[in-house]
Amino acid sequence: MAPKDIVYVNGAFVPRAEARVSVEDRGFVFGDGVYEVLRIINGRPFAARFHNERLRRSLEGIRISLAGKETPESLTEIGRHLLEENGLLQGEATMYMQVTRGAATRAHNFPPPEIQPTVYISVARFTPYSDLALNGASAITHPDLRWGRCDLKTLNLLPNILASQAAKERGTFEAMLIRDGVVTEGTKTNFFGVLDGTLRTHPCDDHILPGITRSILSELARELNVDLEETPIQASEIPLLSELFLSGTTTDVMPVVTLDNKPVGNGKPGEVTRKLQRVLAESLASGGD
């Protein structure tokens, strides 16, 4: 029997193929909305509390209010129900939650207050990138052409999409974005590098998404007595990196062993990368946050 594929749209549980939103939805017309992606292990959303907090912050950041009694937590609960409905209580899955400013006649300013946000939630089977985690990935550098509020997880992902496609067309996994001479993050990941024995990553400000995995890794690094500095890596320091890795909800810790066709360090996943990869895997396996 084919697995069920039920999604949630505006109060209804429907087969994905029958799910509908209006052509006037502001998510469709303007990319006017926010989203979250959660990792699910054996039916349990990992670090749900942090994702809910970030969704709340993203909603406030673009001034969308959820309808009635809805909260990020209640949306995650709907997601849990979807996991059950779709037979995804065992193994790995992802949960996608999206909220837009709703459907209304096209106008740049906000719609009237009676217009309710559109809520869409779906779940899917997920297979981790085991080969790349083991052997390392390649990446390119690319200009960071995004706006000034990259800390909000909005649907406006065009610069990310174009940079990600550029990476793909060069046979690589990710684009390392560079703004004003510093490494900010990836198109869908945060970047960490080891320089002179110190782990470095961009601080949380308006130029990066405060990644949940980034934050969990910072805590794990502290517990392991790994020196971590939230000081951006300068583009000019890239040739000096002995290790480089990505972090993200679906990428975990992924070593980057080739950047712009040149080896990073000795061209193999480094020691700090491997340590953090191991402890994150343990944390995921224990379901803790």
Ligand SMILES: Cc1ncc(COP(=O)(O)O)c(C=O)c1O
């Ligand atoms: C631009 C960007 N940076 C970083 C991340 C990693 O964040 P998280 O660890 O919360 O998945 C993502 C995830 O989608 C992202 O889109």
